[in-house]
Each structure stands twice: as C-alpha cells, then as structure tokens.
Amino acid sequence: MIKITNIISGTLKTNCYLVYDDITLDAIVIDPGEDGYKVINIIDKNMFKVIMLINTHSHLDHSQSNNILRKQFNIPLAIHKYEVDFLCSNLKPEILLYDQQIMNLSNNSFMIMHTPGHTKGSICLLFEKFLFTGDTLFAGTIGRTDLPTGNANDMLGSLAKIKRLKQSLIIYPGHGRSTMLQYEILHNPYLIDN
Ligand SMILES: [Zn+2]
Ligand SMILES: [Zn+2]
Numbered sequence: 001m002i003k004i005t006n007i008i009s010g011t012l013k014t015n016c017y018l019v020y021d022d023i024t025l026d027a028i029v030i031d032p033g034e035d036g037y038k039v040i041n042i043i044d045k046n047m048f049k050v051i052m053l054i055n056t057h058s059h060l061d062h063s064q065s066n067n068i069l070r071k072q073f074n075i076p077l078a079i080h081k082y083e084v085d086f087l088c089s090n091l092k093p094e095i096l097l098y099d100q101q102i103m104n105l106s107n108n109s110f111m112i113m114h115t116p117g118h119t120k121g122s123i124c125l126l127f128e129k130f131l132f133t134g135d136t137l138f139a140g141t142i143g144r145t146d147l148p149t150g151n152a153n154d155m156l157g158s159l160a161k162i163k164r165l166k167q168s169l170i171i172y173p174g175h176g177r178s179t180m181l182q183y184e185i186l187h188n189p190y191l192i193d194n
Pocket of ligand 1: 057118
C-alpha cells in the first residue's frame, strides 16, 4: 500500500513528501525543500529505499536541497522539461517529465499531470487516492501566477483539469494542510468560479 510521510522543510514551510510502499519501503521524495538534512534523517530512521527525487516545480523553496539528497542517495532528479532552465543548480536532472507520463513506485503506478500557471512547467502527481499539487492548488486558495513564467490563463486550464479528476482524491499541496478535492470544488473560490 502507498503511504505518505510529510516533512515541513525550510523557512517558507514547504511540504516535502516521502511517498512509499509500506512493504518494499521503496520511496520517492517530492520537493525536499530547504532542509535536506532533516529529510535525510527521516528517510534513514524509516529505512526507506529512496529511488527518485521529483520537483513539482523549480522554485528554490521546493528544490534547494536537491543536490544534498542526490549525493546522499545517488538518486535521479525528475522535473518537467519546461522547468529545467530555471533550476538553481548546476546539476542537470536525469529525468525530464511530460504530461500523462506513467511512473512506477514498486507495484504501483502514478501519473504526471502538466499543470502550468504558477510556473510554466509545474506538475501535479496523480496516485490512485492522492494528488500532490505543488504550488498549483492549496487548501482554500491557489498558487501565485505573477512570478516569472506564471500565467493566469494557464492556471485556469490546469484547475479545470484538476476539477475533472475523481472527487475522492486527497490533495497534498506544496504548502499548508492537506484537503479533499471534493471539499475544494465546493468551497475553494478559485474552483467554484472556474
Ligand atoms: Zn512556487
Ligand atoms: Zn512554494
């Protein structure tokens, strides 16, 4: 079964998620944030076998400790192809993600959704029961679209795409608490109006 450990990493309280299979302990790291050593400690304590690092987008509050984790565990970094040029790191990602790409974690698969708006190459990660939304969708609100490569129109399209997903999905955003898609569709002003 797929399970999730949440670590709040860094000054902007970015959510780092360790998504793991509870039998094999294979794990992926989503957005290590600024505090890579805290993330490494929790991985070691749980004896997770980290297989990959994925960034929802290139912003530093999500990606700053990429290199610390890559060196520690010798794992590939995956990010959407449109974000590569904005990564503040001299190490290049090994895996360039694209929309609807299917990825594996032990015997489970998940899908990459390209959701531009906060940045041009922002992604969400769709699992059977969960959706990791980075800075695209938060509980009660959405991510900014006024930063470089942000686009309010693209954001509308991305939110419409999210609205069409299974309503029972649990949303794990890049900042703040988790929520349910069904609740957001009823109460989040950006989803109601869209
Ligand atoms: Zn961001
Ligand atoms: Zn952020």
